[in-house]
Amino acid sequence: MSDFSPGQRWISDGEAELGLGTILSCDQRSVTVLFGASQETRTYSSRQAPLTRVAFDSGDRIQSSDGWQLLVEDSKEVDGLIVYIGEDAQGQLRELPEAKLADTMQFDQARDRLLTGQVDRNDWFDLRFRTLHHFNRIEQNPALGMSGPRIDLIPHQLYIADEVSRRHAPRVLLADEVGLGKTIEAGLILHRLLLTGRAERALILVPPSLTHQWLVELLRRFALDVTLLDEQQSLAQAESNPFESGQLVLASQDWLFANPHRQAQAEACSWDLLIVDEAHHLDWSAERVGPGYACVDRLASTVPGVLLLTATPEQMGLESHFARLRLLDPDRYHSLERFRDEEQHYVEVARAIDALERLPAGDGSDGENRGRVAAVIEEPDSLALLATLTNPESDAHQQESARNQLRDQLLDRHGTGRVMFRNSRRHVGGFPERRLHLATLAPPSPYRRAFRKLERDEDYLDELLIETGLDHPDVLIYPDAMYRALTEDPLNAEPWWQFDNRVTWLMERLSDDGEHGFAGDKVLVIAHGRETAEELAEALRVLGGIHAPVFHEGLSLVERDRAAADFADEEEGSQLLVCSEIGSEGRNFQFCRHLVMFDLPQHPDLLEQRIGRLDRIGQRHAIEIHVPLFEGSPAERLLRWYRDGMDAFLAPHGVGNELFDAFGDALSEALLDDEALEEVIAETRMLFLSRLAERDAGRNRLLELNACRPARAEAVASAIRELDDDAALPRYLDQAMDVFGVDSQELGNGLLHLQPGQHMLDGLPGLAKGEEGFTATLSRSRALARDDVQRLSWEHPLLREMMGRIIDGTMGNTALSLLKHPAIPAGRLMVELVFRTHCPAPRQLHVNRFLPPTAVRVLLDESGAVLTDKVSFTGLSKNLQKVKKAMARDLIRSRHDQLRGLLAQGESEAERELPSIIEAAQTRMRSELDSDLARLEALARLNPAVREEELDAMRRERRALDTSIDGARLRLDAVRVIVTVDQDSR
Known part of the structure; x- marks a missing residue:
């Protein structure tokens, strides 16, 4: 049964989480497998396919795609396919062809490896259990995807990255002023989307002068391996689409925008995220659309997520700024005139927020400020919050909570932060003097x-x-x-x-x-x-x-x-x-x-x-x-215009383009005339001060308030610091490196040098055999101070690779150990079973945030007595001794029937835990998504920046998660057989 035939059922050795696969097609060169539960298709080489054929034995219970179960009694082969024979739940004799097996079934590798005498080292088993434990808690940590990058914990960057990366297919304009870290924000968003499975492929378009800078930053700060594509690289792949050469592709805007053939190839690919740096260079007007804008427009119409980066969103004027927003949401931004009208409404909302800050708590007599707030709200929940804030009978906590909630609602429902984030230096603070x-x-x-x-x-x-x-x-x-x-x-x-x-x-x-x-x-x-x-x-x-x-x-x-x-x-x-x-x-x-x-x-x-x-x-x-x-x-006259007309050398102000549009021609004429220059400077100064006042009153005021919410930013930073200071990380790292054969040398001052050991397992990032390895640290501050030092975290590629290889593979899923204990007679048998939840779902759902692989441990003695609560995993492990594999195989062979019985009993014991695990996961999911959906639906009624497709996607995600979590099952992940021996045994 080693030959491939369409309809056969196989599982992936390296990606067991994909579920049960079906052979779609095969020939002498390749075999294509559909994994229905996870909606994934894989193609492998026929000669080296990392696949294992699924074949069940008598006594196994299997499930059909229609939901009924069969207790296998016998099987037969028909045209290369297995047909199972047995009784269903009603006791009727039935047949079940393997093609009709449920996609969610899993081939229990641990059970079969054990019963065939295949056992691993005890330290491998220990590492597997601890990996499951740590992976479970890390996947649920709110800082997942944010803690690994080599960055300072700067509040506005963390807030924007957290807010945007939580969205389904985010489409936003990152418009922080120069020097506030837009590249870091984009890198954080990309890193988190990749780590959580919400994105797998991204196209990054940057000016030619910045391609290598982006390449280095993504690798150095975020450990992201990016393919830099240019014409030379493209020509080297003449027979294929060069944009398929990597998951993350970085390309020069000038190169792509000047080449229609390459544009067509880029547009033919499937991307999850498009990032465009210096987006203000995209040329658009009502009369003419530049080639760069047209290219990005076509890509943005098919790519779900889009990040546009520019420090000067209005450099080319309000019309050009509107064009940038139109790329993100053409339905929302279809009328320039309507966009101009909305600008006026932002002034009222900004004044309302300022009035809210001045409104005394528990005092309804301040009619002026109360009236400004009430003038822009009409929703019952907002009016109720205003009443609570001004009610003298409310306590201080209720009043402050009402003020905070009302401020957030005003920003959410009437602000501009859904599509554009802009922090200013004045708002962020901490910048040096000029x-x-x-x-x-x-x-x-x-x-x-x-x-x-x-x-x-x-x-x-x-x-x-x-x-x-x-x-x-x-x-x-x-x-x-x-x-x-x-x-x-x-x-x-x-x-x-x-x-x-x-x-x-x-x-x-x-x-x-x-x-x-x-x-x-x-x-x-x-x-x-x-x-x-x-x-x-x-x-x-x-x-x-x-x-x-x-x-x-x-x-x-x-x-x-x-x-x-x-x-x-x-x-x-x-x-x-x-x-x-x-x-x-x-x-x-x-x-x-x-x-x-x-x-x-x-x-x-x-x-x-x-x-x-x-x-x-x-x-x-x-x-x-x-x-x-x-x-x-x-x-010299030009400098006087800059200095005296707009304080251009003191700080950025964001209105330079408008001033240049208004006075650029007059300034050019005045560069030879001091009298004319003084007049231009005076008029410029007047408009400059006027525009600053308008900016502070309107949209930019709202953008500043919405671009960083300090409480939310601090919550993210606190979660990151919790992972940074996790005492379990260095202990786990030492154990994992020992098992994988990585040599570690202390260099002092918190630095380690990692290099391949003599017996290192292949394929570890940065540790190819024969190479020198790299220097690393667990300290964020030390890693920031030295570009040549990598920062080890739970998200570092080395840790992710080791944990992934353990969880997805068979490493350590069986073991046999000897236990010397004076109170236990020699020759007694115990089995330690580790079950884990299995929840097949499309990767982009990121079901792990609610139900990551969860371990259920069951310890039984040979009589079937449950010892789980009496003997801890750690307490047992430290008293176990290794045994030679030949002896292990003999012991297992001699206790074969007894082990089958204990495995069955252990499964029953573990199944009792499953309902509470599913219920807890459903509760977490509903608590988060229901509140997010309710908030978004409330926003959509008032703020047109909320896209209907975003609402639909969240509803679909909610339903899909509910179904996936409800369908979670337990499978045997690892089993250790423990045999007691005499105290003087060796």
Whole structure:
């Protein structure tokens, strides 16, 4: 019966949780199996299929797909298929073909391995039982998926990741300001969705300059192995779809958006999650849709979950911001005009929340604030909460609870946080001071002549635009570009950096150890154009012998990463890095505190992006911003507009794009006219203050309140800390490494070096045989301080692999031991049975959060007496001794019939525990999902941001979980036979 035939029933040796499989098709090369209970299909090589044929013996009880049971008495084979013969529950003789077996049946490997004399080591059995115990509690921990990543426990990041990853197919815009950790939030969401089974495949699209940064971050922080796909990799898979080459695929936006063929291949794949970084670059307007936006739009229409990341959601205007939201929910965001109208409603809700905070508890006399709250609520439950808050007969606890619940309801039902999360630095707090240092320099003669002529001759600007081919106002604010463009013979002309005293100023500061010097410090230098950056680095080398790596768009990804790594090296790296504008987007240089703006960008958002490379969460120093300027130049006037018109150097404010749209043209005209400039600055200042007031009153105020709810964030952080401090982890790790053959060496200071042992089992992550292994720590703080040290947690791939291999395989599911005890006569037999719950369900249901594999231990002596409560697992294990396998097989053979009887009795004893386990799991599930569903249904009545498909998915999930949990069964997971011996036996 070793040949495959359609209709036969087999189980997976490595994935027993899939349930009973049916052979769909087979040929000389492959065999395809359908696992109906878990809705999974697998294809294996016919020669090396990790499958075991299911064949039941006389006395076994089996179940049909129609629900009736059969006590097997005999069997026969018909066309390669087994037909079982026996009696049903009514005592009638019936036949049951194997194709009609229930998909939820499990082949009891422990029982059959034991009865055929296959026994494992005692320490393997012990580890299996402890693995089940720890896996059970870890899977139910609310921090599952959040505790493993190498991150600081920052409240707003934890809140957003927890809130979004709990949703069915989340579709959100992560729009935290620069430096607040959007990449970490996206990584946390992805990590948790993968760990809980809610996602298996993800496509991550990022700007080309950030592909390697994402690759490294996902591996270093989240231990996620990502496939980086480009054209070279795609061509190497010419006969297949390259997007099928990995579960997690990372690709450059520029590469994909420019290639319709690759887009079609990406769209042909099945994805669970789409992540798009720097989403504000997706070009859309009512008149024209850019290729990047169109590509993401098509993908988003088929991919269930979508995360869009941007620090500047309104950089391209409200219309472009609307386009981003339209990608997430086209039904909800179908009208731009309606979207504009909704903005006005947010002001009323924000005022109501502020009024709620001011409303005295137990005092109904404050009619003004009470009226503002009542004006935006009409639901009975909200009105009842308001009445409780203002009722003098309510106690303080009731009043405070009512206030908190009412605040949450206002944010949920009327806010914007369902689709967009935006934290600001002002709201998060803890950011460093920014200090602006201006260096006003006399312009060199080539620049001075041009500046004077521009101010005297109105026509000279037009001549310059024609002669240089530069845009306005580039020709005014980038004098080196103007000089370069006007040079008729570039090879023989004096280069601009020979006379540009900004270069001299920079070299002097690099060696200056005074108050404003850079001596001994890292310095990031940003210039607008690639040519300026390249030539500035050349100037530093020629004039000062200073090596400065360059980072610009013309470099390959490897070259960019090499330049960034050189700059980041504390001991032997370069003191400064010279970047073009591209260096101000996406990269994290928070180890540096000096930023030199060699010139100024034209757009306020680009200015903020430059500063944001250093001013990030975790920065421990004040940000020193240095700007060298030529006295009386257009660039000096531009700086005055930034500084005096909108406080652009002090802190991010998020309204720069609107100010630029309103005054950009007037500003360009005023760069040569001080009088006109003062007028532009005054008008800009007025609109700036007005917009800040509106922002604080309306949608952004709601976003800030909703983007981090401190109590919820602290609950998540507390659950993570509980797992961090779990005393069982180091004990389990030591035992598991000993069983799997991993050598561990203490390095001191909480560090361990793990390496493959001489007899290590194959396939452990990071520990391939012949390799050196890796250094690790259990401490979160030590892992954060050292990039070369991995952090071991319950979620680390090494732990997950070892636990998964034990739970899903046969390792340690049988054992035989000797027990020496003066009170027990020699030759007596005991069996220790470990049953576990089996609940086949689609992986995306994540049934383990309510009913993970749960162990039920039963200890019987040979007379059938139940000793479970009298003898603990630990107490028994430490007194057991190993026995040679040959002797074990003889003992089992001699007690075969007795063991069958004890196995049957043990099953009956364990079955008594099952109803209470199922009831507890149902209670947990209903308690969580019913309240979540009720909340979401209440939201949907008032807040259109709740999608109907999200409600339907939650209802389907609730029904499916109810059915799956109710259908849970116990199966024998492991059995240990214990034989007593004389005290002097060896």
